[in-house]
Amino acid sequence: MDNTTLARATMGTSLGFHIVFAVLGVGMPLLMSVAEGLALWRHDKSWLELARRWSRAFGVLFAVGAVSGTVLSFELGLLWPRFMAFSGGIFGLPFSAEGFAFFLEAIFLGLYLYGWNRLSPLQHWLTSIPIALSGAASAVFVVMANAWMNTPAGFTLGPGGQLAQVDPVAAALNPSTATEDPHMVVSAYVVTGFVVAAVYAAGMLRGRNDVFHRRGLALGMTMAAIAIVLAGITGDSSARFIYGAQPAKFAAMEGIYQTESGAPIHLGGIPDDTQQRVLFAIEIPKALSFLATFDPNAVVRGLNTFPAADRPSPLLVHLSFDGMVGLGLFIGFMAALFWLLAIRRRSLPTHRRLLLGLVLAGPASVVAMEAGWFVTEFGRQPWIVYGIMRTSQAVTTAPALGLTFAIFIVIYLGLAITTARLLLMLAARNREAGKANVSPVTSSHE
Amino acid sequence: MSSAELIAGILWLALTAYAVLAGADFGGGVWDLFARGPRAADQRKAVAEAMGPVWEANHVWLIFMITGLFTAFPTAFGVLSLALFLPFTIALIGIVFRGASFAFRAHGRDAVGPLSPWGVIFGVASVITPFFLGTAVAAVASGSIHAPNAQFAGSFLDGWTTPLAIVMGLFALSMCAYLAATYLMVENEREPALLADFRSRAIAAALASGVLALLAFAISAIEAPALMQALLGRGLPLFVLALLNGPLALWAVWRSRPRIARIAVAGQVVLVLWAWAVGQWPYLVPPDLTIAATAAPAATLSAMLVVITIGGLLLVPSLWLLFRVFKTGRTEASG
Numbered sequence: 001m002d003n004t005t006l007a008r009a010t011m012g013t014s015l016g017f018h019i020v021f022a023v024l025g026v027g028m029p030l031l032m033s034v035a036e037g038l039a040l041w042r043h044d045k046s047w048l049e050l051a052r053r054w055s056r057a058f059g060v061l062f063a064v065g066a067v068s069g070t071v072l073s074f075e076l077g078l079l080w081p082r083f084m085a086f087s088g089g090i091f092g093l094p095f096s097a098e099g100f101a102f103f104l105e106a107i108f109l110g111l112y113l114y115g116w117n118r119l120s121p122l123q124h125w126l127t128s129i130p131i132a133l134s135g136a137a138s139a140v141f142v143v144m145a146n147a148w149m150n151t152p153a154g155f156t157l158g159p160g161g162q163l164a165q166v167d168p169v170a171a172a173l174n175p176s177t178a179t180e181d182p183h184m185v186v187s188a189y190v191v192t193g194f195v196v197a198a199v200y201a202a203g204m205l206r207g208r209n210d211v212f213h214r215r216g217l218a219l220g221m222t223m224a225a226i227a228i229v230l231a232g233i234t235g236d237s238s239a240r241f242i243y244g245a246q247p248a249k250f251a252a253m254e255g256i257y258q259t260e261s262g263a264p265i266h267l268g269g270i271p272d273d274t275q276q277r278v279l280f281a282i283e284i285p286k287a288l289s290f291l292a293t294f295d296p297n298a299v300v301r302g303l304n305t306f307p308a309a310d311r312p313s314p315l316l317v318h319l320s321f322d323g324m325v326g327l328g329l330f331i332g333f334m335a336a337l338f339w340l341l342a343i344r345r346r347s348l349p350t351h352r353r354l355l356l357g358l359v360l361a362g363p364a365s366v367v368a369m370e371a372g373w374f375v376t377e378f379g380r381q382p383w384i385v386y387g388i389m390r391t392s393q394a395v396t397t398a399p400a401l402g403l404t405f406a407i408f409i410v411i412y413l414g415l416a417i418t419t420a421r422l423l424l425m426l427a428a429r430n431r432e433a434g435k436a437n438v439s440p441v442t443s444s445h446e
Numbered sequence: 447m448s449s450a451e452l453i454a455g456i457l458w459l460a461l462t463a464y465a466v467l468a469g470a471d472f473g474g475g476v477w478d479l480f481a482r483g484p485r486a487a488d489q490r491k492a493v494a495e496a497m498g499p500v501w502e503a504n505h506v507w508l509i510f511m512i513t514g515l516f517t518a519f520p521t522a523f524g525v526l527s528l529a530l531f532l533p534f535t536i537a538l539i540g541i542v543f544r545g546a547s548f549a550f551r552a553h554g555r556d557a558v559g560p561l562s563p564w565g566v567i568f569g570v571a572s573v574i575t576p577f578f579l580g581t582a583v584a585a586v587a588s589g590s591i592h593a594p595n596a597q598f599a600g601s602f603l604d605g606w607t608t609p610l611a612i613v614m615g616l617f618a619l620s621m622c623a624y625l626a627a628t629y630l631m632v633e634n635e636r637e638p639a640l641l642a643d644f645r646s647r648a649i650a651a652a653l654a655s656g657v658l659a660l661l662a663f664a665i666s667a668i669e670a671p672a673l674m675q676a677l678l679g680r681g682l683p684l685f686v687l688a689l690l691n692g693p694l695a696l697w698a699v700w701r702s703r704p705r706i707a708r709i710a711v712a713g714q715v716v717l718v719l720w721a722w723a724v725g726q727w728p729y730l731v732p733p734d735l736t737i738a739a740t741a742a743p744a745a746t747l748s749a750m751l752v753v754i755t756i757g758g759l760l761l762v763p764s765l766w767l768l769f770r771v772f773k774t775g776r777t778e779a780s781g
């Protein structure tokens with residue numbers, strides 16, 4: 001394999017790994033802060049115990065997020081030195097700001113995790129707020145950089161390709177930022193909410209129905225339900241924006257080969273490049289033109305109007321897009337069902353089939369989020385900076401990329417397995433503590 | 447001073463902070479690996495307690511440096527990423543294993559103390575990482591990275607596989623161990639047995655560092671005359687201070703004055719780094735890349751200074767709080 005392929009595979013794997021921990025790094029601190037706040041407000045020790053349990057798990061998750069994030073910051077240079085030499089001075093500003101967000105997150109997390117006995121309860125709760133804020137801020141900043149790769153702004157190129165009129169603030173606030181950033185941040189809460197809910201739903205399926213399970217499920221589903229609505233709204237505006245700003249990505253997302261007015265939506269199906277159409281799809285006439293512009297007869301530019309060398313893969317992008325939207329609809333449905341039943345019964349629903357659905361919604365939300373990133377990243381190809389620099393021009397000439405790719409795959413597998421085992425072990429320990437009543441708070445009221 | 451020079455100075459400060467703070471965390475891993483004798487378990491616990499709340503914050507200095515470098519000096523970053531691909535990749539793998547194993551052990555079932563598989567990985571990764579970062583520093587300091595016209599022109603082994611680089615890698619490692627041992631003396635002021643353990647470790651690390659430093663200096667006379675000239679030229683005042691401070695630090699360790707020792711040893715790291723920085727000024731990556739020539743456009747630099755100012759205003763009080771809560775609490779409580 002050539003360096004470009006290996007570097008793309010390494011970068012994609014590293015990002016796909018990091019993002020799982022990163023989204024929990026955005027969402028978990030908010031959940032912990034709410035739980036601990038409720039404990040203070042209601043003088044309720046079991047909310048506090050819930051926050052403590054989450055914080056132990058989060059200690060592990062954060063460390064893995066930190067090391068995998070470190071890998072990424074190195075890899076930007078190690079794999080794409082020419083890209084960074086060109087872009088660093090333009091889109092680096094949000095990364096510098098992100099550095100401070102990481103500082104604050106790590107500092108206050110240190111205080112939070114190790115400060116239970118050194119800080120007063122109120123002080124301790126207060127330390128959770130900067131963690132939640134800086135977690136969200138780091139997502140905002142890094143996605144600004146990604147948005148710039150999609151719609152580069154804030155500079156001009158001279159005749160010899162030299163940079164001029166660089167404006168890093170305009171680069172950070174490039175056109176995609178307004179749609180990509182909100183969608184990413186709410187997606188982080190979507191994933192955290194559904195994953196947390198799935199953990200407790202799984203416990204309930206095994207007959208564990210204590211106060212922690214009920215509250216964990218309720219709080220997770222609250223976050224999930226609010227965020228999934230926002231994810232739909234922000235995702236819709238993302239798609240509409242891409243229609244104008246990145247027409248090749250849009251055509252690939254929707255499997256539109258020929259330019260047409262009144263374009264249909266293809267639900268599912270397999271885009272086939274040789275026949276230039278989407279096989280086995282359900283077609284809804286004019287729906288795409290309508291969704292993209294509110295005009296059922298609007299023109300959608302087809303993929304074959306782009307030079308062959310400038311086309312992303314419709315197979316990858318269309319399937320990823322439908323995967324994200326399909327799974328998004330599924331988890332949204334689960335959230336709606338859950339709360340409808342809860343409101344009707346005035347208590348948490350515990351039907352086995354509903355719980356089973358919630359257990360599935362957790363991983364489904366993660367897959368939806370990964371698929372969304374595939375849309376963004378595969379859809380940008382063959383450009384690393386859309387319209388400006390090709391991925392193949394950016395790549396390193398270093399040796400042994402195959403070996404480092406293999407090493408990182410092994411590392412990520414090892415980290416994933418160990419993290420999972422450790423979290424299961426922490427859960428088991430919580431249960432033992434609950435049973436033996438070692439912890440004075442587990443037997444509290446409700 | 448131009449804004450490019452100012453930012454270069456700030457990045458050098460970040461490097462200094464990383465060396466003095468995270469360096470000690472790596473050194474802690476070294477002493478974890480080499481914990482010996484009847485108090486081996488207590489030594490490991492002391493290391494884990496000292497690192498637990500702060501290592502992630504200390505680690506961020508590295509991230510800050512990387513993102514700062516590619517924002518302010520993108521061409522230098524591109525060249526370094528190519529030239530030092532191999533040592534950086536190895537150090538990176540070390541960083542991953544070090545961080546993950548520490549967290550897995552701290553939050554997992556294995557009690558800190560007895561030798562555990564995670565403990566071994568933690569220790570070994572703590573040895574590998576500073577060594578390879580040290581070799582990378584040697585490649586830069588010795589002027590071995592050639593980039594005429596800001597394009598890397600050399601081999602992927604240049605500069606970091608020389609005898610000088612190996613000695614400097616070992617020097618970096620021994621300084622980390624030295625830092626950690628003196629910090630651990632402070633943390634265990636009230637535990638005579640542990641204090642004595644870390645004192646003897648500090649002395650060993652001090653002697654090793656001293657010998658390696660002299661050796662590096664001697665080799666650089668043959669292998670890297672440019673580095674030698676830099677240290678004896680503009681860097682001379684700081685270099686002389688470093689030579690004088692060395693024995694002072696050793697004296698403080700010898701006489702069991704942990705607090706003086708801590709300042710003196712950290713000061714030693716600061717002096718060495720700044721003697722190098724001042725010596726090679728105005729070069730970022732000698733012999734071809736100067737600070738001015740590799741700097742990002744002026745608008746980026748001034749925006750960065752704004753971000754650094756705002757960020758710094760948030761960062762400094764937060765860091766102060768962190769270290770106040772965890773690094774002074776014990777002595778205050780008892781004294």
Ligand code: HDD
Pocket residue numbers: 143150176179180181183184187190191231232234235236238239240242324325327328329365366368369370371372373374375376377379
């Ligand atoms: C749980 C996660 C999740 C869910 C339910 C959705 N998305 Fe999404 N989507 C993401 C998570 C995500 C993401 C976090 O993975 C991406 C990648 C880049 C980004 O900013 O958000 C994304 C990207 C992304 C993009 C590409 C943005 C770009 O390249 O600039 C579009 C067009 C959509 N989404 C549209 C939607 C629509 C119409 C949805 C309707 C239900 C939807 N998303 C649900």
Ligand code: HEM
Pocket residue numbers: 008009011012013015016017018019080142143145146370373374377378380381383384391
């Ligand atoms: C964390 C969530 C993300 C995921 C899952 C993700 C996924 C991917 C994937 C799969 C690729 C390979 C695409 C291909 O080569 O066809 C890729 C490439 C890349 N991504 Fe992302 N990405 C994420 C976020 C980001 C962000 C925030 C940035 C930048 C600031 C970024 C920068 C890059 C770069 C530089 C490449 C390599 C060049 C290229 O292939 O275009 N990514 N990413």
Ligand code: HEM
Pocket residue numbers: 015018019021022023024025026061062063064065066067068069070071072073076102103105106135136138139140142143184188502505506509
């Ligand atoms: C090219 C892409 C990316 C790079 C270079 C990167 C870099 C990093 C780095 C260096 C860290 C470690 C900070 C520490 O030591 O504490 C980190 C952690 C983190 N990153 Fe990323 N990141 C990328 C993508 C993302 C994305 C897309 C998000 C969005 C959600 C994100 C959110 C976070 C968060 C919240 C953390 C905190 C650690 C945790 O809670 O697990 N990152 N990232």
